[in-house]
Amino acid sequence: MHHLLQIWFGWVQEWGYPGIILLMAMESSIFPVPSEIVIPPAAFLATQGRFNVWGVIAAGTFGSWLGASMTYWVSLLLGRMVIVKWGRLFMISESKLIRAEHWLARYEAGGVFFARLLPVVRHLISIPAGIVRMNFTTFSVMTIVGSALWCGVLAWFGQTVITPEMLRDPAGMALALKAKSHLIVAAVLVLCVLYFVVMRLTKPRSGA
Numbered sequence: 001m002h003h004l005l006q007i008w009f010g011w012v013q014e015w016g017y018p019g020i021i022l023l024m025a026m027e028s029s030i031f032p033v034p035s036e037i038v039i040p041p042a043a044f045l046a047t048q049g050r051f052n053v054w055g056v057i058a059a060g061t062f063g064s065w066l067g068a069s070m071t072y073w074v075s076l077l078l079g080r081m082v083i084v085k086w087g088r089l090f091m092i093s094e095s096k097l098i099r100a101e102h103w104l105a106r107y108e109a110g111g112v113f114f115a116r117l118l119p120v121v122r123h124l125i126s127i128p129a130g131i132v133r134m135n136f137t138t139f140s141v142m143t144i145v146g147s148a149l150w151c152g153v154l155a156w157f158g159q160t161v162i163t164p165e166m167l168r169d170p171a172g173m174a175l176a177l178k179a180k181s182h183l184i185v186a187a188v189l190v191l192c193v194l195y196f197v198v199m200r201l202t203k204p205r206s207g208a
């Protein structure tokens with residue numbers, strides 16, 4: 001994994017925006033590419049004049065939507081049984097899929113938005129969305145908005161947290177950023193709880 005992190009980090013440095021799009025598309029599908037080694041270093045390089053920070057956020061958002069959309073359509077075409085049977089080859093266990101399905105069932109369209117801000121669920125939410133044939137326009141809007149916010153947060157981390165020394169150790173940089181992003185994840189979880197409470201309170205009664 002350390003070797004892969006170095007390769008992926010090299011793509012960001014050498015390929016620029018296309019590298020960001022490709023890596024974020026992978027991150028939003030079934031490939032374990034951590035977004036922490038894509039957007040933050042690119043945003044840091046933007047402070048050095050290599051990129052434009054808004055271009056980095058736009059490329060990351062587009063890549064996230066692209067990968068999520070591909071996963072959505074593949075899941076819609078294959079169906080749940082095929083994914084359960086062969087998903088373990090891509091580190092997608094049935095238990096993870098069930099968690100993502102419960103998440104989507106509980107939070108509906110808002111669940112796609114919140115999922116883009118949370119680890120584990122982020123790259124899996126497209127699968128149940130495709131399986132249940134969620135409206136693709138709604139799925140796309142929630143994916144784009146959530147991804148843009150997440151990329152914006154990572155870009156901010158990149159500009160304020162990353163140092164030149166961290167660029168020499170992609171694995172250490174990813175761990176450091178994950179540790180600092182716990183507060184963001186905690187805030188997202190609070191919003192999820194509030195969203196769920198609102199849904200419960202506004203849900204029509206069965207006899208209505």
